[in-house]
Amino acid sequence: xxxxxxxxxxxxxxxxxxxxxxxxxxxxxxxxxxxxxxxxxxxxxxxxxxxxxxxxxxxxxxxxxxxxxxxxxxxxxxxxxxxxxxxxxxxxxxxxxxxxxxxxxxxxxxxxxxxxxxxxxxxxxxxxxxxxxxxxxxxxxxxxxxxxxxxxxxxxxxxxxxxxxxxxxxxxxxxxxxxxxxxxxxxxxxxxxxxxxxxxxxxxxxxxxxxxxxxxxxxxxxxxxxxxxxxxxxxxxxxxxxxxxxxxxxxxxxxxxxxxxxxxxxxxxxxxxxxxxxxxxxxxxxxx
Amino acid sequence: xxxxxxxxxxxxxxxxxxxxxxxxxxxxxxxxxxxxxxxxxxxxxxxxxxxxxxxxxxxxxxxxxxxxxxxxxxxxxxxxxxxxxxxxxxxxxxxxxxxxxxxxxxxxxxxxxxxxxxxxxxxxxxxxxxxxxxxxxxxxxxxxxxxxxxxxxxxxxxxxxxxxxxxxxxxxxxxxxxxxxxxxxxxxxxxxxxxxxxxxxxxxxxxxxxxxxxxxxxxxxxxxxxxxxxxxxxxxxxxxxxxxxxxxxxxxxxxxxxxxxxxxxxxxxxxxxxxxxxxxxxxx
Numbered sequence: 001x002x003x004x005x006x007x008x009x010x011x012x013x014x015x016x017x018x019x020x021x022x023x024x025x026x027x028x029x030x031x032x033x034x035x036x037x038x039x040x041x042x043x044x045x046x047x048x049x050x051x052x053x054x055x056x057x058x059x060x061x062x063x064x065x066x067x068x069x070x071x072x073x074x075x076x077x078x079x080x081x082x083x084x085x086x087x088x089x090x091x092x093x094x095x096x097x098x099x100x101x102x103x104x105x106x107x108x109x110x111x112x113x114x115x116x117x118x119x120x121x122x123x124x125x126x127x128x129x130x131x132x133x134x135x136x137x138x139x140x141x142x143x144x145x146x147x148x149x150x151x152x153x154x155x156x157x158x159x160x161x162x163x164x165x166x167x168x169x170x171x172x173x174x175x176x177x178x179x180x181x182x183x184x185x186x187x188x189x190x191x192x193x194x195x196x197x198x199x200x201x202x203x204x205x206x207x208x209x210x211x212x213x214x215x216x217x218x219x220x221x222x223x224x225x226x227x228x229x230x231x232x233x234x235x236x237x238x239x240x241x242x243x244x245x246x247x248x249x250x251x252x253x254x255x256x257x258x259x260x261x262x263x264x265x266x267x268x269x270x271x272x273x274x275x276x277x278x279x280x281x282x283x284x285x286x287x288x
Numbered sequence: 289x290x291x292x293x294x295x296x297x298x299x300x301x302x303x304x305x306x307x308x309x310x311x312x313x314x315x316x317x318x319x320x321x322x323x324x325x326x327x328x329x330x331x332x333x334x335x336x337x338x339x340x341x342x343x344x345x346x347x348x349x350x351x352x353x354x355x356x357x358x359x360x361x362x363x364x365x366x367x368x369x370x371x372x373x374x375x376x377x378x379x380x381x382x383x384x385x386x387x388x389x390x391x392x393x394x395x396x397x398x399x400x401x402x403x404x405x406x407x408x409x410x411x412x413x414x415x416x417x418x419x420x421x422x423x424x425x426x427x428x429x430x431x432x433x434x435x436x437x438x439x440x441x442x443x444x445x446x447x448x449x450x451x452x453x454x455x456x457x458x459x460x461x462x463x464x465x466x467x468x469x470x471x472x473x474x475x476x477x478x479x480x481x482x483x484x485x486x487x488x489x490x491x492x493x494x495x496x497x498x499x500x501x502x503x504x505x506x507x508x509x510x511x512x513x514x515x516x517x518x519x520x521x522x523x524x525x526x527x528x529x530x531x532x533x534x535x536x537x538x539x540x541x542x543x544x545x546x547x548x549x550x551x552x553x554x555x556x557x558x559x560x561x562x563x564x565x566x567x568x569x570x571x572x
Contacts, residue, residue: 004465011467015384018376022441023397025434029404029412056545078565090311098308107312109556110319116552120529125325128538148487158315186293188301216405220345220499223533234428243498250411250502265411269404276403280396 001020011181030269037266040064040259049263055229055240057249057257064260072146072232072239073271076221077214079150080157085207087154088161092206095162096169097191115159121221126152127205131224140236144226147235152220157210164209168202168286169195170256193283215268242268295330314438323549326453332548333539335529344511350531350540358425361513367486368437373433373483374440382439382448383470384406402438406499409435413503424518428504432493440485447481448474450570480566487562491555494548497525504528518556524548 041049044064052065095104127144133141172195180190182287196203218241226238227248240248253261275276293301341351356477384549385391413431423428438519451474485553507518524544532541 001489008466011470012384015376015380018373019380019385019390019394022377022394022401022437023435026397026400028416029408029434032412032415033408041315048569062358085407087311087314089316090308092311094308099312107316109560110316110544112556113323113552114315114319116495116556118497118525118528118548118552120497120525120532121322121326121548124528124532124538124541124545125322127532129325155318162315172530186297186301188304189297194306204343204361211404212405218407220531223482223529234537243405246407247498247501250414262411269408272405273400274406279403280399 033262033266033269036259036262038263040263041266043256044260044263049260050267053231057244057253057260058223059095062256063228064256066242066260066264068229068231069240069242070267071246072225073215073242075232075237076146076149076153076225076241079146080214081207082212084149084154084157085161088158088210089165089203090202092162092165092169093183093196096166097195098187111159111162114155114186116165118216119156119220120223122152122156123220126220126224129212131252134236138236140212142226142238144224144238145236146225146232146239148224149221149239149241150235152224153214153217154218156217157213159215161196161206163209164206165199165203167257168206169197171202173196182273186267201282204278205286207283208275208279212272212279215271216243218247222247242271289555299327304535304553305563308323309367326542326545326549330542330544333543343508352524352527352540353413354510355522355524355527355544357503357510358516359523360521360526361516361521362425362429362432362500363490364513365426365517366432366487366493369429370433370436370440370489370503371486373435375478375559377437378441378444378448378478378481379470383466383474388529390438393421397536398438406496410499410502418503418562421518423503425521426505426517428500428523430497431499431503435496435499436489436492439488440482443485443488444478444481447478447484447566449496451477456488480562482568483562484559486554491552494523494524494551496523496553497529500526500567501529503558545567549570 014259049064049066050070051061052069053065054065055068056063091107091194095107099107104148126148131141131143131145133146134140134148138147176194176198177190180194181187183189185193221241222244225241225244227244228238229245230237231241232239242264244260246268249257250261294415318373337349338351339356340353341349342354359420377398379392381391385394392542397444409431412433413427417427418424419429421430455473455477456469459473466474484506500523504523504526508522509519511521524547528541528544528548529539
């Protein structure tokens with residue numbers, strides 16, 4: 001009997017350890033990023049690092065300003081949201097409320113496919129279709145630009161927005177809609193003035209999830225943005241995002257330049273954590 | 289009914305309907321375009337030789353057999369490591385945990401993990417694993433383990449919640465200890481969650497590139513699984529990136545893209561099939 005109890009205790013402990021692994025991983029990632037990100041920031045100076053407009057680590061008078069990357073990431077994400085959210089939102093309302101079941105089923109698997117396409121495939125198609133198209137239509141020397149990245153990101157966040165909005169819209173109680181219909185509102189008025197407001201937390205969560213996806217995307221953007229550390233002054237400029245800033249120079253950098261790359265990752269991580277907290281806030285509100 | 293609507297209401301109605309249909313049409317045609325474009329550009333470049341040889345500078349031919357094998361190795365290694373961890377964590381959360389705070393912390397950690405972008409995983413994986421194991425498939429696999437942990441945890445947890453409480457109570461009533469109940473009643477109940485989790489994870493591993501670039505590297509050597517895991521190697525996705533971006537071999541890149549596209553289709557189809565199968569069994 002005593003042996004059995006020992007055994008039970010041991011197994012309980014084992015499962016507790018397994019459960020805590022996720023927590024350990026988060027702590028490990030945070031600690032590693034902070035430890036490896038702080039030294040360069042200290043050496044460069046926080047203000048110069050965050051608000052410096054020039055990134056030129058290999059020149060004789062090196063400059064480590066990451067404002068261009070931060071602004072590019074913000075503009076790129078904002079652009080993707082402006083372009084992707086209305087399309088995703090309208091598609092979700094249509095599929096959740098109006099579409100015949102067959103259309104809904106087909107479109108839902110189409111959206112899942114869009115979500116499953118690897119980001120390098122988006123990058124490849126963007127590189128060979130979108131970039132030349134932008135060059136020709138707008139008559140610019142190089143199509144690899146902020147605009148190309150915005151369009152690719154908008155397409156990539158579509159599935160997260162559509163899927164999550166559909167879940168939220170499907171969960172709206174039928175009684176709400178019936179009441180609105182009985183009062184004489186048309187179905188479309190009901191969907192937009194009753195169902196959508198009722199599902200607003202879920203839809204907000206969908207948008208925040210899309211923001212997270214867009215700001216964290218590296219490979220697709222690397223293939224279409226042109227990767228020159230310019231300030232993002234125009235849509236047709238070749239730009240570098242926070243994510244691509246880390247990966248572009250990682251393979252050959254050393255010393256302070258390499259440490260600065262870790263600092264960039266730390267900044268990106270802080271952005272993502274803020275987005276995660278916002279996402280959790282909306283998800284919690286959706287559940288209650 | 290239509291006649292009694294004011295002009296303003298009628299135009300709102302028309303506008304919204306039009307916007308919805310245009311958006312849905314746009315989304316649908318985007319998917320169709322990607323599918324057709326990639327397949328048309330890629331499939332003609334796929335040949336038996338392409339699939340079964342390694343790249344050779346002598347004959348100047350490119351084959352992707354090493355990349356296919358690397359992908360398979362990394363999938364096997366990742367799943368072998370992440371399954372016990374993820375399933376164990378899920379069992380702790382649904383069966384053992386009594387402290388609500390602990391559950392909340394673990395669930396918050398899992399949600400945080402699933403929100404971290406893959407480039408950050410790549411960086412941390414490089415610091416954590418590549419310094420110990422070198423740039424190798426096993427470093428890549430360990431990085432992917434952390435990435436896929438939340439997926440396995442979530443799907444297993446969801447399926448554990450569908451095991452009726454009365455089963456557990458019945459087993460306890462018969463005098464079984466906690467561990468015995470977990471082993472004989474709970475574990476068989478989470479099979480569908482594990483299978484779904486595996487399918488989702490395989491999809492994610494196939495599509496992953498940013499996390500592998502700096503942890504697993506991009507070599508194309510032909511290896512068995514043991515040497516393969518210890519050596520650097522490119523998966524299909526990483527190989528696509530290298531061929532497209534660094535070597536300008538767009539034919540090869542599209543061929544790999546077409547293969548990935550077909551695999552994504554198969555995985556999505558499998559996932560729906562499995563979910564339908566288990567949903568049916570549950571209602572019986």
